[in-house]
Amino acid sequence: MSGDRGPDGPVEADVVICGAGVAGLAAACALGRHGIDVLLLEKQRSRPPVAKGEVLQPGSLNLLHGWGVLPALEARRAVRLDRLVARRADGSELLTMDFGQLDTDRPWLLSHDYVTILECLEGALGGTVRRQHGVLVEDLLRDEHGRVTGVRTGGGDRREIRARAVLAADGRSSRLRRLAGMTADPVAYDHRLLSFELAGTPPVTDEVSTYVTDRGMVMVYPLPDERIRVYVQVAADELRKADQVRLRQWCRQLVADVPALGPLAGLLEAGLGSRQLLPVFQYWAPSLVRPGIALVGEAAHGVHPLSAQGMNTAIGDAAALASRLAGVDLGDRAALDGALRAYEGERLERIKDIHSMSHNAARMMTSTSRGGRILGRRLLSGSARSGRLRHQLTYNMSGLGIRPLGTLDRLFQLGVLPDRRRAAVAAR
Incomplete structure (x- = not known):
């Protein structure tokens, strides 16, 4: 529909998407499969490597398969992971979530580099999707009633782009969210994550x-090409101004604190040059839409990386929005805004549930206070004793849906009450 006219002048696209991270590319992919004319704008000209968004859940894999993205990831040697396992510092098991027990076509996780995931999404964009890099969106266009009707770009490419709808996929500090009058209040956790990428590692x-250790959380998983990702929880100023001698001492102390990392000791020291220090936030926007505009991905929500839900929730946002817009006459503003409100109604409760689940998991596994550590390990051990609870937690982590834990479930986890259905597995 590009080039036709709306009430305010020529329309250059049905939908303008601002931001070409996972949320923006997934939205473009999903909308393009419905034949919707999309213009995807990204301010960066190239993609710097970043240690985030590397683990895809079963729910996302089902969507990516439908969009033609999954075969590309598998062709580029994505790694299948069958389990999420919480362990003590010595490596002994606290709780295992086995995705092979789920009733889904793809009962596993998939890991790959964030940039590769973006490239595979971009490679699956349909013929109705146009993309432009190096374009900074500075402002929203509005009609006389305040409805969003497009965007204004800045820098050396100043122009007005009119569209029937605008999607804000411009991240945690979303400019478009603020310009549209929507809010989100990112709250920083009291720790950060130090990321390592280890090459030439043992299997x-x-x-x-x-x-789950006295010093906080440490996460390890494989990446393609015999690499391993390691995240280490650190205090905000733990390594401030540390020189190489101090960093090597820190690595040795880490292995002393977490003996299970012993086989990686030398590789951690060798990988100090690859480290990235990442801040960690949690938030969700109480509203996802205004007339003519919607939020997706990190413009709408953010969770602790521990539960690997952020990227997967963004992919779910994209699929839900595309299904609401498919078949709607996008030139009918009332129908379009009704579809956007339906998207908000569908996703907002799901986002809240995912936020709550992720935050609870983070508190359980990252607390460094004595009471917090004891409580977290008790909850993990209590869940491990019940096959029913293990299955429910695995399902919740999978991206297939959310079955919130009730008050009785919490008492079962704590061991206050016996779970008489602990051997049962929820109906599939």
Whole structure:
């Protein structure tokens, strides 16, 4: 429909998407499969490597298969992971979530580099999707009633782009969210994550291992080409101004604190040059839409990386929005805004549930206080004793849906009450 006219002048696209991260590319992919004319704008000209968004859940894999993205990821040697395992510092098991028990076509996780995931999404964009890099969106266009009707770009490419709808996929500090009058209040956790990418590593098992230790959380999982990702929880100023001698001492102390990392000791020291220090936030926007505009991905929500839900929730946002817009006359503003409100109604409760689940998991595994550590390990051990609870937690982590834990479930986890259905597995 590009080039036709709306009430305010020529329309250059049905939908303008601002931001070409996972949320923006997934939205473009999903909308393009419905034949919707999309213009995808990204301010960066190239993609810097970043240690985020590397683990895809079964729910996302089902969507990516439908979009033609999954075969490309598998062709580029994505790694299948069967389990999420919480372990003590010595490597002994606290709780295992086995995705092979789920009733789904793809009962596993998939890991790959964030940039590769973006490239595979971009490679699956349909013929109705146009993309432009190096374009900074500075402002929203509005009609006389305040409805969003497009965007204004800045820098050396100043122009007005009119569209029937605008999607804000411009991340946690979303400019478009603010311009549209929507809010989100990112809250920083009291720790950060230090990321390592280790090359030439010994083989590791096909799982995401999270070590729950007195010093905080350590997460380890394999990446393609015999690499391993390691995240280490650190205090905000733990390594401030540390020189190489101090960093090597820190690595040795880490292995002393977490003996299960012993086989990686030398590789951690060798990988100090690859480290990235990542801030960690949690938030969700109480509203996802205004007339003519919707939020997707990190413009709408953010969770602790521990539960690997952020990227997967963004992919779910894209699929839900595309299904609401498919078949709607996008030139009918009332129908379009009704579809956007339906998207908000569908996703907002799901986002809240995912936020709550992720935050609870983070508190359980990252607490460094004595009471917090004891409580977290008790909850993990209590869940491990019940096959029913293990299955429910695995399902919730999978991206297939959310079955929130009730008050009785929490008491079962704590061991206050016996779970008389602990051997049962929820109906599939």
